Amino acid sequence: MPASHPMIELRNLHRYFDETRAVDNVSFRVYAGQVFGYIGPNGAGKTTSMRILATLDLPTAGDALIDGFSVVNDPDRVRYRLGFMPDYFGTYANVNVREYLDFFARAYQIRGQRRHDAVERVMGFTGLDVLAEKPTNGLSKGMKQRLCLGRSLIHDPAVLVLDEPAAGLDPRARIEVRSMIRSLANEGKAILISSHILTELAEVCDEVAIIEQGRLLAVGSVDEIRNQARPPQNAVEVRLLDDVAGTGAAELGRWLGDRSDVKELNVNGDSVRFLHAGTPEDEASLLRSMIEAGFRVIAFGSKDQTLEDVFMQVTEGRVQ
Amino acid sequence: MSTQAPSPTLELAAPSGAVARWWKTADRALAWAGERLNPILVKETRQALKSKQFMVTFGLLLACGWIWSIIGVSSIGPGAWHGESGPEMFMGYYCILAFPLIVIVPFAAFRSLAGEQEDRTYELMSITTLGPRQIVRGKLGSSVMQMLIYLSALSPCLAFTYMLRGLDFPTILFSTLYVSLGSLALSMVGLFLGTLTAEKHWQIMLSVAWIAGLLYAFGGSIALADELIFGWGIDVLDAEFWQVNAAIFTAYVAYFVLIFYAAASRITFSTDNRSTRLRAVMFVQFALATAWMAWFWVGPVRGEDFALPVYLMMVGIHWYAMGVFMTGESPELSLRVKRRLPQSFLGRGFLTWFNPGPGTGYVFATVNLAAAVFVVLFAVVVAESFHGGEFLPQWDSDHVEQTLAFGVLFLSYVVAYLGVGLLLVRMLRRAVRVGIALAPIMQILLLLIGCGVPWVVQMLTFPDEGGRWDYSLLQAPDPFWSLGYVVDDWQSGLSDDTGWLLVIVPLTALLVFLLNLRGVAHEVRQVRIAKPKRVAEEDAEKLPPPESARPSPWD
Numbered sequence: 001m002p003a004s005h006p007m008i009e010l011r012n013l014h015r016y017f018d019e020t021r022a023v024d025n026v027s028f029r030v031y032a033g034q035v036f037g038y039i040g041p042n043g044a045g046k047t048t049s050m051r052i053l054a055t056l057d058l059p060t061a062g063d064a065l066i067d068g069f070s071v072v073n074d075p076d077r078v079r080y081r082l083g084f085m086p087d088y089f090g091t092y093a094n095v096n097v098r099e100y101l102d103f104f105a106r107a108y109q110i111r112g113q114r115r116h117d118a119v120e121r122v123m124g125f126t127g128l129d130v131l132a133e134k135p136t137n138g139l140s141k142g143m144k145q146r147l148c149l150g151r152s153l154i155h156d157p158a159v160l161v162l163d164e165p166a167a168g169l170d171p172r173a174r175i176e177v178r179s180m181i182r183s184l185a186n187e188g189k190a191i192l193i194s195s196h197i198l199t200e201l202a203e204v205c206d207e208v209a210i211i212e213q214g215r216l217l218a219v220g221s222v223d224e225i226r227n228q229a230r231p232p233q234n235a236v237e238v239r240l241l242d243d244v245a246g247t248g249a250a251e252l253g254r255w256l257g258d259r260s261d262v263k264e265l266n267v268n269g270d271s272v273r274f275l276h277a278g279t280p281e282d283e284a285s286l287l288r289s290m291i292e293a294g295f296r297v298i299a300f301g302s303k304d305q306t307l308e309d310v311f312m313q314v315t316e317g318r319v320q
Numbered sequence: 321m322s323t324q325a326p327s328p329t330l331e332l333a334a335p336s337g338a339v340a341r342w343w344k345t346a347d348r349a350l351a352w353a354g355e356r357l358n359p360i361l362v363k364e365t366r367q368a369l370k371s372k373q374f375m376v377t378f379g380l381l382l383a384c385g386w387i388w389s390i391i392g393v394s395s396i397g398p399g400a401w402h403g404e405s406g407p408e409m410f411m412g413y414y415c416i417l418a419f420p421l422i423v424i425v426p427f428a429a430f431r432s433l434a435g436e437q438e439d440r441t442y443e444l445m446s447i448t449t450l451g452p453r454q455i456v457r458g459k460l461g462s463s464v465m466q467m468l469i470y471l472s473a474l475s476p477c478l479a480f481t482y483m484l485r486g487l488d489f490p491t492i493l494f495s496t497l498y499v500s501l502g503s504l505a506l507s508m509v510g511l512f513l514g515t516l517t518a519e520k521h522w523q524i525m526l527s528v529a530w531i532a533g534l535l536y537a538f539g540g541s542i543a544l545a546d547e548l549i550f551g552w553g554i555d556v557l558d559a560e561f562w563q564v565n566a567a568i569f570t571a572y573v574a575y576f577v578l579i580f581y582a583a584a585s586r587i588t589f590s591t592d593n594r595s596t597r598l599r600a601v602m603f604v605q606f607a608l609a610t611a612w613m614a615w616f617w618v619g620p621v622r623g624e625d626f627a628l629p630v631y632l633m634m635v636g637i638h639w640y641a642m643g644v645f646m647t648g649e650s651p652e653l654s655l656r657v658k659r660r661l662p663q664s665f666l667g668r669g670f671l672t673w674f675n676p677g678p679g680t681g682y683v684f685a686t687v688n689l690a691a692a693v694f695v696v697l698f699a700v701v702v703a704e705s706f707h708g709g710e711f712l713p714q715w716d717s718d719h720v721e722q723t724l725a726f727g728v729l730f731l732s733y734v735v736a737y738l739g740v741g742l743l744l745v746r747m748l749r750r751a752v753r754v755g756i757a758l759a760p761i762m763q764i765l766l767l768l769i770g771c772g773v774p775w776v777v778q779m780l781t782f783p784d785e786g787g788r789w790d791y792s793l794l795q796a797p798d799p800f801w802s803l804g805y806v807v808d809d810w811q812s813g814l815s816d817d818t819g820w821l822l823v824i825v826p827l828t829a830l831l832v833f834l835l836n837l838r839g840v841a842h843e844v845r846q847v848r849i850a851k852p853k854r855v856a857e858e859d860a861e862k863l864p865p866p867e868s869a870r871p872s873p874w875d
Contacts, residue, residue, distance in 0.1 A: 067854075092367060092441060111356075
């Protein structure tokens, strides 16, 4: 197969639980070296899709492929290639970190020196080498998270599916996990990652998919999603000169309120904040119109939408 | 201040060349073996050696052994030199050993799988490249390891009882062997039960039922040991002892393997083939039962009246029970299974019935049970034709008809009940999504209806003094009463009612079988499909096909 074939592919994936459509006709592709964010509110169908990819569940219809192999018909071939980190730890009592990783290395049929090397490599990568003899049940949440990431990496899979890998971690640990994910992608692994912490996903992901009520709402880079979903919106803040009384700002507020491309208007003292739908050229034209209308603008600030903005714009917060 | 003299250091002599080489080889062999040990066995042994449950059980076992030794020896006193106190002492040690072997180890086996499902570590293990059979073998190996540790802890005590006289070596050996095999079998059943459900409330109910069952088995093992030590005894010079043991051991192994594959099949990925191996084991079981019955019939039993009906009853129950589960399978074959369907003439003719599916399962059970009836017919004809002799049993010709009537009726009931159950399951499948458990539930309902309704009708319609409790043809749907009636007919020849039964029940069975043929044909028509391109490419990379390979006629 050519190297450009998708390492993860969801083809019209459906998963129903009685009347609930947990996953409803979802399709996307993830390529080698790509970090793909999978975002959506609770109950959107992220974990269900990931469990299907990990061969822990079967789709009602459609298929999912890992490196070209169907998770439905060739789960044995998929498992060699896939590292799955679920949203729970799954640690054993009376087993230390080294023994835990050794067990999973054995379970992936890694033998002899290769197994010892794999365990050392993973402990080194996740920073668990100093805790090698510590019982897994006695680890902190952050360390357990690292251990689970280590377990999913023990057989050096080409594809990683990570369900909320940074949940509950402190800021330092989050940054470390993020840099681990980036370095794994740089090694050529295809990574599908779900998280509620959208700012983090924005920094680490090449592409994202937004899912709600089992349906895929948007796929692509953050910019592409912003452009494809609706006219792009930017948050704009305008300040006026010597407007101690705030009458100018109020006047500007009324003036802006008549425009259809302005939303969520907020007048505060001498400044006016609003969302403007349009391109940067449209913003320049808006500024020109303001000045021509006699408003003494001393500051006109515009910032791009964040992933959170896009997420809020695309989703409606519905649950099923 | 005195100066302390340096302590002498112990210098170990370096092993000579041959010894060093031997150690190196042994070390390498151990390392090689260690690498090939089942990962679950390694992990669970590590866990067990650190677990409180194991420490407490092992400690209690040792403590009880010691306490019983002290109590026993002090109560025997000087009588140990001239009396026979071995059996009593052995019985005490046996009870101490049997509790962990019959109760603790099988329960731990059940909990090890059930607990992993509760903690969701099972999911993590299942998505590794460990196969389902490896998982079951690993868990079973862990039980065997615990069993061996408990056995080794108490074996000096068991050996000590031999020196107290009154107990021979075979009795000690076989009693210990039986309890160990019992422990192994119960551990296997425990593992199977552990695969049945991941729901916590069902697991709790199963745990309670399993503990109750194990305690009952513990009582049974004590009763058996009591008989072996103080009752029947063990006579290794008696040929019948070995024959009976060999037959029981064959059944033990056959059912052990069946439960092993059933447990593995429960945790096999649902699009994989979960049925063919089980069917092969069922078939081997049937063949072994037939072989043993043939041996008993021409050997020790020598054509006794009961031999052939007992055989028919055994295999009838076997194929009915197996048929119930086979008819509960899903009729849809996954693409993965379709890739491996036989496509040659021989393969499709003979191996199609081993493919998963309710229709093929129904025919598989029917054909095998029919084969058993033919085996009996053959045995009877041969015995009749040769009128007994040195190698063949004698046969009372008066019983030929009854035996065949019993066989035909048993076969007909199995075919009819399985067939009706299958039709109902198929109908329900059109409306709702149902699992394999529906088939046994359906059969229980059918049997309740088949036995209960005619009985109620008879009770309501027949007068008190007019044979309300006598068999009538109204009871034809009731297999238990009808077959019992045929057996009761044994000495008096076939009655009119039996004659009518031989018409009604086989015709009903034939009708039900024909009604099922459409569904069977749908399954039989399925053909092999090609592997996906990506799979074929990888297979070719891993194992290129030999240039001059001839396809198997069974493929």
